[in-house]
Amino acid sequence: MSDFRTSQNEAHPNKTNTLMTGIILMLILFVTIQIWFLYGALNNALEDNFFFAVITFIGSFLFALASFWLLRYLPEPLKDKPGKKK
């Protein structure tokens, strides 16, 4: 018997792949910006620029939250239905 999920998966067979690629690309973007922030904070902290360190920390923290939130949307691995032949 076919249900909504099955017909969705059949209509868009690459959906999982696209979602996964999109999430990984966004995560890489977030991590890259965080590395940039960290590098800047390390360099500016030497000059006693406390304000810069705080701002980059807040930004980095928000990006970390966004990364964790994105992980919720990781698609589940596709499972073969029992008895279904490949």
Next chain:
Amino acid sequence: MEQEDPEKIPNWKSDFPIQSKKASHVNRREFAKFLGLLSGALALSNGGIVIKAIAFPSKPLEGEHFVCHENDVPVGKMFQFSIEGNKVVPYMLIHLENTEWRAFEQKCTHLSCAVRYIDDTKRIECPCHHGYFDADTGEVLQGPPPRPLPQLEVVNKEGKIYVKEMKS
């Protein structure tokens, strides 16, 4: 009560697979989770910088420190010394003209290499990546250093050279 799915592979089984191929395989889900973990670690380390800045603020140099006698350093030469406080900071004293003295921190602001004074060009050179500083002001003239060299005020008291915190 939630019923266990008999088809579901328990976590311990997937963590310790029988086939070595499966043990070394990193799928995209795991990679994405690792990126999430890395993102958290980066945010934490950024927080560490803030905590360090609050807990250990850099203190200005207190009082005057004797360095050497005026006659010890000829014109155009430099003299290396260090001041011990929370940590030992290397400095250099430069005798520019007869009455002109400068004292700078001897660590390049790029990657903390030891800098040296070149009298021919009247510049301070970082030999690691060819960064150049103005020997008069400590400003960056050329190369990768992002900031000028930290400077101390030099006081000449009857032939004795002292340094103290620069008044801004």
